[in-house]
Amino acid sequence: MSKKLDMEILASLCKRRGFIFQSSELYGGINGFWDYGPLGCELKRNIKDAWWKAVVRTREDVVGLEATIIMHPSIWKASGHADGFADPMVDCKDCRKRFRADQLCEDQGLELIKNGAAFALPEGAVCPACGSKNLTEPRSFNLMFKTFVGPVEDESNAAWLRPETAQAIFAQFNNIFATARQKIPFGVAQMGKSFRNEINPRNYTFRSREFEQMELEFFIRPDEAIELICGKVTTLADNPDLAGEPQESWGWEVWHRYWVEQRLSWYRAIGLPAGDLEQYWQVGDELAHYARACVDIEYAFPFGVQELEGIAARSDFDLTQHQKHSGKQMDVFDETLKQAAGKLDDAARGAFSQRVVADWTGRGKPEEEARAFVAKLFDGKYVPHVIEPSAGTDRLALALLCNAYDEETLTDDKGKTDMRTVMRFHPSIAPIKLGVFPLVKNKPELYAKAREIFARLQRRWNCFWDESGAIGRRYRRMDEAGTPWCATVDFQTLEDGTVTLRDRDSMQQVRLTVLELIDKLDSEIG
Ligand code: ATP
Numbered sequence: 001m002s003k004k005l006d007m008e009i010l011a012s013l014c015k016r017r018g019f020i021f022q023s024s025e026l027y028g029g030i031n032g033f034w035d036y037g038p039l040g041c042e043l044k045r046n047i048k049d050a051w052w053k054a055v056v057r058t059r060e061d062v063v064g065l066e067a068t069i070i071m072h073p074s075i076w077k078a079s080g081h082a083d084g085f086a087d088p089m090v091d092c093k094d095c096r097k098r099f100r101a102d103q104l105c106e107d108q109g110l111e112l113i114k115n116g117a118a119f120a121l122p123e124g125a126v127c128p129a130c131g132s133k134n135l136t137e138p139r140s141f142n143l144m145f146k147t148f149v150g151p152v153e154d155e156s157n158a159a160w161l162r163p164e165t166a167q168a169i170f171a172q173f174n175n176i177f178a179t180a181r182q183k184i185p186f187g188v189a190q191m192g193k194s195f196r197n198e199i200n201p202r203n204y205t206f207r208s209r210e211f212e213q214m215e216l217e218f219f220i221r222p223d224e225a226i227e228l229i230c231g232k233v234t235t236l237a238d239n240p241d242l243a244g245e246p247q248e249s250w251g252w253e254v255w256h257r258y259w260v261e262q263r264l265s266w267y268r269a270i271g272l273p274a275g276d277l278e279q280y281w282q283v284g285d286e287l288a289h290y291a292r293a294c295v296d297i298e299y300a301f302p303f304g305v306q307e308l309e310g311i312a313a314r315s316d317f318d319l320t321q322h323q324k325h326s327g328k329q330m331d332v333f334d335e336t337l338k339q340a341a342g343k344l345d346d347a348a349r350g351a352f353s354q355r356v357v358a359d360w361t362g363r364g365k366p367e368e369e370a371r372a373f374v375a376k377l378f379d380g381k382y383v384p385h386v387i388e389p390s391a392g393t394d395r396l397a398l399a400l401l402c403n404a405y406d407e408e409t410l411t412d413d414k415g416k417t418d419m420r421t422v423m424r425f426h427p428s429i430a431p432i433k434l435g436v437f438p439l440v441k442n443k444p445e446l447y448a449k450a451r452e453i454f455a456r457l458q459r460r461w462n463c464f465w466d467e468s469g470a471i472g473r474r475y476r477r478m479d480e481a482g483t484p485w486c487a488t489v490d491f492q493t494l495e496d497g498t499v500t501l502r503d504r505d506s507m508q509q510v511r512l513t514v515l516e517l518i519d520k521l522d523s524e525i526g
Pocket of ligand 1: 164196205207208209213307309310390392394395
């Protein structure tokens with residue numbers, strides 16, 4: 001389980017070592033905004049590179065997109081954000097502070113009362129700041145930041161900063177499908193900034209107003225199309241262990257579970273311990289009306305177990321919404337489906353239609369819609385369904401910082417004790433991979449050799465040159481930066497070409513040639 005870490009201590013290290021600064025600190029700061037310093041921006045870059053590599057580069061079935069932050073406002077109408085992306089907010093009439101009603105209740109062990117779309121405060125709720133009971137009723141507050149495009153500030157020019165990166169993927173789906181040379185199932189990934197005017201930014205960077213997301217929309221065939229092609233849809237009951245590679249017969253349920261497993265194993269690979277990761281499967285009315293399943297991947301932060309990523313099976317909701325609002329078709333033509341449907345005789349078609357109509361109407365959908373859907377399927381067409389793994393880069397950076405932080409008491413030969421602060425990042429995400437030190441700086445030959453080795457290694461990884469202070473002090477500074485190894489160039493290097501490689505975690509030292517060092521780091525950084 002996660003060790004008890006005081007967030008103040010972590011924040012102070014992050015500031016002192018240059019991981020995270022308060023945005024605009026010079027002018028007193030601005031709430032909910034954070035800057036990443038020299039070490040923090042390397043950490044974030046490594047997280048994003050690792051995600052892109054795992055989700056896009058090393059797969060043949062995922063492509064990328066980089067869309068704009070400001071998009072046509074109709075996108076947010078279609079997605080539901082313009083009307084529904086809101087949190088309930090309450091004001092304290094005495095101290096004038098503002099809070100999110102659901103969080104206020106949760107923190108006080110109460111439950112916010114829901115009346116349809118409206119909310120009410122339960123008995124006993126008090127202002128978390130001043131203790132007053134004099135609170136307003138909860139009101140809806142839209143989280144999107146509004147701006148105006150062009151010189152005229154009127155409603156016809158209003159636009160929003162995107163509150164998620166995902167919508168652009170749906171809005172560009174037709175262009176991507178036409179150009180990417182992919183067939184369903186395939187995915188589109190995007191990462192970048194998102195903005196939410198959170199009522200109460202809190203828990204350090206956990207809930208910010210400007211943050212980055214890493215999102216994948218993985219498009220799959222509707223189960224009915226799979227049934228026509230494969231004769232049967234593989235469900236979790238058929239394949240509970242997800243054995244083997246993805247199969248054409250996998251239905252949405254298996255694809256959803258597959259992505260949960262993929263994402264969990266990625267979090268473990270970059271160093272989050274399995275014991276600190278949890279899955280929360282949303283139930284009943286926690287699920288959005290269009291979602292078939294949603295799992296939150298959570299991490300045991302020092303301030304509680306909280307969401308890192310949501311993985312939702314969103315059916316064809318998003319593309320269908322954009323089809324309705326844009327008036328453009330969002331369905332794909334699937335040759336394999338067309339051929340499979342072509343092989344059915346009239347009796348088989350009739351039986352299939354009947355079953356689909358019964359199933360859809362049983363789930364409260366209009367019969368005409370079901371019939372139109374079946375007619376399209378027989379023509380080889382459908383609107384793709386989607387599985388959406390949606391992660392937050394900054395939240396993950398915070399989880400990795402919390403997980404890395406460690407304090408260790410060391411005792412030297414004379415029995416003197418000393419405390420060492422060490423950031424135990426996995427080598428793949430550590431901001432600096434290697435510190436390179438000349439043992440002394442006043443021996444020109446040794447110094448030149450060290451510079452030569454540094455220049456050579458710097459071409460491969462982010463390395464840090466440090467020539468000031470005792471070697472022990474230099475090691476400690478690298479421990480706080482989370483640098484997994486330090487290489488010291490000394491007199492023996494001049495004789496046999498070996499350097500001393502010191503390991504951050506074990507503090508053990510070994511002598512290696514530069515080539516051996518490269519091999520070792522390559523295999524451990526991955
Ligand atoms: P929460 O319930 O914590 O507000 P959410 O369920 O609204 O999050 P999603 O809309 O599913 O979040 O966004 C996907 C991911 O984006 C989240 O899992 C999280 O990692 C990240 N994220 C969302 N809002 C924020 C925020 N305000 N600050 C930092 N990261 C965020």
